[in-house]
Amino acid sequence: MVYTQCGETHFTIYKRLLTQQSVISKVTRKRLLMEKYDTIVVGAGTAGCIAAKTLTEKGLKVCLIEKKPKQEIGEKICGDALGDHHLKTLGLEKPTGGELEAKIDGIKIYSPDENTIFTIADKDFVGHILNRRLFGQWLLKKATDAGTHLEDNMNIRSPIIEKGAVVGITAKNMKTGNISELRSKVVVDATGFFGMIRKQLPAELGIDSEIDNEDVEACYREIRQLKQEAENTRFCEIYLNQQASPGGYVWIFPKGGARMNVGIGTCMRKTGYPNPKEQLYKTALKKPMFEDSLVLTGGAWFDPVRRPLDSMVANGVVIIGDAASLVNPIHGGGIGPSMLSGYYAGQQIVEALGKGEPTREALWGYNKRYIDTYGKKQGTLDIFKIFLLSCSDEDLNYGMNQKLMTEDDVLKAGMGDDFHLNITETAKRVFRGIRKVGFLNKLHTTVSMMKGLGVHYNTYPETPRGFEEWRDETVRLIEEARKKLVD
Numbered sequence: 001m002v003y004t005q006c007g008e009t010h011f012t013i014y015k016r017l018l019t020q021q022s023v024i025s026k027v028t029r030k031r032l033l034m035e036k037y038d039t040i041v042v043g044a045g046t047a048g049c050i051a052a053k054t055l056t057e058k059g060l061k062v063c064l065i066e067k068k069p070k071q072e073i074g075e076k077i078c079g080d081a082l083g084d085h086h087l088k089t090l091g092l093e094k095p096t097g098g099e100l101e102a103k104i105d106g107i108k109i110y111s112p113d114e115n116t117i118f119t120i121a122d123k124d125f126v127g128h129i130l131n132r133r134l135f136g137q138w139l140l141k142k143a144t145d146a147g148t149h150l151e152d153n154m155n156i157r158s159p160i161i162e163k164g165a166v167v168g169i170t171a172k173n174m175k176t177g178n179i180s181e182l183r184s185k186v187v188v189d190a191t192g193f194f195g196m197i198r199k200q201l202p203a204e205l206g207i208d209s210e211i212d213n214e215d216v217e218a219c220y221r222e223i224r225q226l227k228q229e230a231e232n233t234r235f236c237e238i239y240l241n242q243q244a245s246p247g248g249y250v251w252i253f254p255k256g257g258a259r260m261n262v263g264i265g266t267c268m269r270k271t272g273y274p275n276p277k278e279q280l281y282k283t284a285l286k287k288p289m290f291e292d293s294l295v296l297t298g299g300a301w302f303d304p305v306r307r308p309l310d311s312m313v314a315n316g317v318v319i320i321g322d323a324a325s326l327v328n329p330i331h332g333g334g335i336g337p338s339m340l341s342g343y344y345a346g347q348q349i350v351e352a353l354g355k356g357e358p359t360r361e362a363l364w365g366y367n368k369r370y371i372d373t374y375g376k377k378q379g380t381l382d383i384f385k386i387f388l389l390s391c392s393d394e395d396l397n398y399g400m401n402q403k404l405m406t407e408d409d410v411l412k413a414g415m416g417d418d419f420h421l422n423i424t425e426t427a428k429r430v431f432r433g434i435r436k437v438g439f440l441n442k443l444h445t446t447v448s449m450m451k452g453l454g455v456h457y458n459t460y461p462e463t464p465r466g467f468e469e470w471r472d473e474t475v476r477l478i479e480e481a482r483k484k485l486v487d
């Protein structure tokens, strides 16, 4: 596990890891495995396991590469919350064994002064609090039962690229130190936030390799054992507070019994951001419920909160899950979208290989399908996130208290529905918001820019033709939102 250290960004951590790897490679470079697979999936998280399961169920020869030992697969610094609807979409049964720790009826969102609480108990916010390791093991078993070959303790080093296509990977066995070369028709990058394959692809392949720091939440989380069971065990609680967690939020999620998952995410702004662990100790952990509580486990990790990569495919390679930035920009939930991307990617690879070579064109359908279903929602929510980032605590207190922003807005935004402010509704809000006309104007601009971006996402190209123009326009619209809402 990588812990954030003061002054160390995710980029410097990544560089440190690469340097360590290259030193080791000079010592032991061996070619052990030359076996050819239809697909190599790198990373046995939620995205990778579902991709491997989907591919092997369709009869492909799949190798799943994971740097952790098998028994640790699934372990992750996370809020552990999964909406029920994601399982339904994927046709997965509800967790019932040890992988389920608690059931959730919805979320409560607290204004910075905690005087206003939005309670969102819609069916789309009903969900499960997972035991991440056991949930991960449950998904892994589905993949291996279907026939996936697992290579654990294998740390990916680099993609092998020949004639403009990814044709395999090199990986180091963490136990023996041996370096192996594995070849396949397609490589899937499911390595999570660091996107170990994505980062090493040459620009000509057309996949963005870097994620801007401003689009990343630095998070710190602990699982705490309380002295006694908390009163609220059915709602996930989210606390907005730009002082405590600039550009993010504090969460307190019930884990069942007297255990709580408590954490914080802060936006990694260029102008600086506070240490999330220190912030958690100064704020949420000062609440009376945590008095004399025990730390069961704690750690830090990163959450990419932005629109999806504009393209997630190139010749012989597909990017899924966090590696492709497939996280809801508002609440940071990425388990559902990561599994969805694994499923779509698996289906598209099967189709592409069934027709011939896994070229960028042949794999493009994965981009289109993801963007048309979840990606468009993520894109428009990127603008809502920019709006929230630009609000002061005073704006948020007043906006929530006077219902200038309503539970319904948050619900519709969260579900990716278009939300319109009609004339009567606008007039009512103007009346209520007479002291905060600026806030209301900003909300209006946000809604109309979200709508504009949604219309643009509806024109996502069916094939790579016209993609460059589409991407340029996407970048322009997001930049325009930043200028109008933040500058």
Ligand SMILES: Cc1cc2nc3c(=O)[nH]c(=O)nc-3n(C[C@H](O)[C@H](O)[C@H](O)COP(=O)(O)OP(=O)(O)OC[C@H]3O[C@@H](n4cnc5c(N)ncnc54)[C@H](O)[C@@H]3O)c2cc1C
Pocket: 042, 043, 044, 045, 046, 047, 048, 065, 066, 067, 068, 073, 074, 076, 077, 078, 079, 080, 081, 082, 154, 155, 156, 157, 190, 191, 192, 193, 194, 196, 219, 220, 221, 263, 301, 302, 303, 320, 321, 322, 323, 326, 327, 332, 333, 334, 335, 336, 338
């Ligand atoms: C603090 C925090 C709280 C969150 N809370 C929630 C929440 O409540 N609900 C929700 O839905 N989402 C939440 N998320 C997001 C969610 O955890 C991710 O979106 C999701 O786990 C992504 O799955 P993945 O499979 O893409 O990546 P990961 O789960 O990160 O899996 C990547 C896998 O790749 C492996 N790997 C990495 N590098 C290598 C390598 N070099 N070689 C081989 N293997 C490698 C890793 O060991 C890991 O097993 C949270 C994220 C954070 C950081």
